[in-house]
Amino acid sequence: MNTIKCFTLAWSLTGNMNNGRQWHTASVLSNGRVLVTGGANYNGTLYNSLNSSELYDPSTGIWTTTGNMINARYAHAESVLSNEKVLVTGGIGNSILNSAELYDPSTGTWTTTSNMTDVRHSHTASVLSNGKVLIVGDALNSAELYDPPTGTWITTGNMNNAPYFHTASVLSDGKVLATGGQNNNGYLNSAELYDPATGIWTTTGNMNNSRHAHTASVLSNEKVLVTGESSNGYLNTAELYDPSTGTWTTTRNMNNARYIHTSSVLSNGTVLVTGGSSISGVLNSAELYDPSKDT
Structure with missing residues (x-):
């Protein structure tokens, strides 16, 4: 039964x-x-x-x-x-x-x-598979690496863009995906990949929407879910990055438009999105995205 x-x-x-x-x-x-x-x-x-x-x-x-x-x-x-x-x-x-x-x-x-090496705020810090920490952002295109055993910093390859309020996600192959943000020229829909083996950044497919103060979550299927804010205002849109093709596809919209929110991948593979701000003010709402159902 x-x-x-x-x-x-x-x-x-x-x-x-x-x-x-x-x-x-x-x-x-x-x-x-x-x-x-x-x-x-x-x-x-x-x-x-x-x-x-x-x-x-x-x-x-x-x-x-x-x-x-x-x-x-x-x-x-x-x-x-x-x-x-x-x-x-x-x-x-x-x-x-x-x-x-x-x-x-x-x-x-x-x-x-x-x-x-540089002063920074609203930047990102990503722990790489080799244990070093990659720091990028604050309207700078420079990037630097922290080596925990020696406590020292070394510069690495410059980004193609100089973002802040962007995201950085460590993929299963060890590369780092940086998405969106804003710089002195406005809001960005660009995305780029950092290869720790070479220290080089390469561009990859652009997002469908320019975004800043958004979130990015690496899913169990290795795709990356991006949610929230766009240059066009408070958005409920979401999209998926496929590392195998370097392309973005739209997925189901969130129930609430939001930015400056958080997204957490739970042990069952679903993504919990909480809080943030919208046109109506600060949010206490939360919602779940199920990658297996695209809902």
Whole structure:
């Protein structure tokens, strides 16, 4: 006899953070806890950068403070390294930063590491298969690599475009796909690939829509799902990149137009899209995309 099990997806409240923050970062550590760093609060006139950090324990739903960062920052990037330390780079403090620092989960403390070559904010940081971290963006076409064993930075090939508010995704073949964003010339629909073996960027197929502050998710079928904001306003459109052909195809629209949202690939292969902003204001809505059904 075949049986059907029904599951209800629901949201429930959990413990509040110790500090309200936006433009912060969050990383899942190897022990399952979530490290949240920096960000800003807004007093109605100015963004005030934060140096505070805290840890969320999923088993208790409780947040605890941990060591403060050396530099207050928001719009920064955060990466969990293969040695389990967390690398934080750039962002905005009293000015745009090129500083970098490391968090050690075993001690809860921060130490400085070498500065990036360029100041950056709203950039991306991608951990490559060789353990190095690729940094790109902030209206710059320059790219640089951080080597965790030596704590040093080296420049690598320049991008074809100089984006910020773009996305960067590590594909199954080890290449990095950068999509969209904006620069001094406006919003971008371009996409390009970085090859760690050569340090060279090559263009690939353009997206169907120019996008910034969007999301990109690598699916279990190796395609990349891009959702949200476009140069034409708040959009609910989504599209898929096929690495085997270098082309984009449209897929089903989201239920809500949104940007500055998040997208997370769940263990069952579906993509959870949450929050963001739309023409009606800040959103608390969430929706799921099922690649197997294209819905």
